[in-house]
Amino acid sequence: MATNPNVVIIGGGLAGLAGAIHLSQKGLKVTLIEKSGYSRHKVCGEYISNEILPYLQWLGADVLQLQPAKINNFEFTTRSGKITKSELPLGGIGVSRYALDNFLYQKAIANGCNILKETVIDVTLADNTFTVAISNQVLHAKIVFGAYGKRSNIDQVFSRGFITKKSTWLAVKAHYSGSFNADIVALYNFKGGYCGISKVENNVINICYLADYASFKKYKNIDDYHHNVLYKDKHLK
Numbered sequence: 001m002a003t004n005p006n007v008v009i010i011g012g013g014l015a016g017l018a019g020a021i022h023l024s025q026k027g028l029k030v031t032l033i034e035k036s037g038y039s040r041h042k043v044c045g046e047y048i049s050n051e052i053l054p055y056l057q058w059l060g061a062d063v064l065q066l067q068p069a070k071i072n073n074f075e076f077t078t079r080s081g082k083i084t085k086s087e088l089p090l091g092g093i094g095v096s097r098y099a100l101d102n103f104l105y106q107k108a109i110a111n112g113c114n115i116l117k118e119t120v121i122d123v124t125l126a127d128n129t130f131t132v133a134i135s136n137q138v139l140h141a142k143i144v145f146g147a148y149g150k151r152s153n154i155d156q157v158f159s160r161g162f163i164t165k166k167s168t169w170l171a172v173k174a175h176y177s178g179s180f181n182a183d184i185v186a187l188y189n190f191k192g193g194y195c196g197i198s199k200v201e202n203n204v205i206n207i208c209y210l211a212d213y214a215s216f217k218k219y220k221n222i223d224d225y226h227h228n229v230l231y232k233d234k235h236l237k
């Protein structure tokens, strides 16, 4: 059924959810449309700078409740394996997107936001009002907040030039158990890409790397790539 929100937000990632919480806190009637459900894993380094904690506190979303890893040190390696270590003046936290996105989603619901699990297929503007189309209804609003990330079907709808160009990067992320200092975020460079390592809540290690697609496609699968490329770096092995 059609509703008449003040604001429609397209996309319920971090930007869309933070926007929904913020605007509903200011008294606006918000409908957020997100095509995927919650909770869900997302390819991400899962390291968040402490810079954003005051804003999250203001939103009433105290992420420290999720018991994130507290991170104050940084390690960086060059491709040749040389390591540099440094303290992080501001520091950060490690929290999984599985936990964080769901936490913000729950907060948006508690604030009274209307959240639809749908894919937006078109957005048009006429007479100063946006019409947002989803599978079986349209919504009208004076303000539409496009928080649909980087390579959405909406970019195709708007014929954005970059969407026709293939990204040269491939990202892989997984959670592991094992020993890694909870106080460190590491960025290890390897031939063909770079890899972030840090802990998140529950002592879990998040490993997330970006690989140049040209270097990746020589191998048949992720395991082969790990054995033939990542494990050649002593730190990553």
Ligand SMILES: Cc1cc2nc3c(=O)[nH]c(=O)nc-3n(C[C@H](O)[C@H](O)[C@H](O)COP(=O)(O)OP(=O)(O)OC[C@H]3O[C@@H](n4cnc5c(N)ncnc54)[C@H](O)[C@@H]3O)c2cc1C
Residues within 6 Å of the ligand: 010, 011, 012, 013, 014, 015, 016, 033, 034, 035, 036, 043, 044, 045, 046, 047, 048, 049, 118, 119, 120, 121, 147, 148, 149, 150, 152, 153, 154, 171, 196, 208, 209, 210
């Ligand atoms: C490999 C990698 C590692 C990263 N690591 C870090 C890190 O460690 N720390 C950090 O701070 N940042 C990191 N980032 C960046 C961070 O992930 C992004 O800045 C952040 O996710 C952007 O949030 P967003 O809400 O703008 O977009 P997204 O998180 O991409 O959210 C967009 C949402 O829109 C939805 N959507 C898209 N199209 C539609 C549609 N038509 N209808 C309905 N819904 C739609 C999608 O399902 C998605 O949920 C990383 C990014 C990558 C790629």
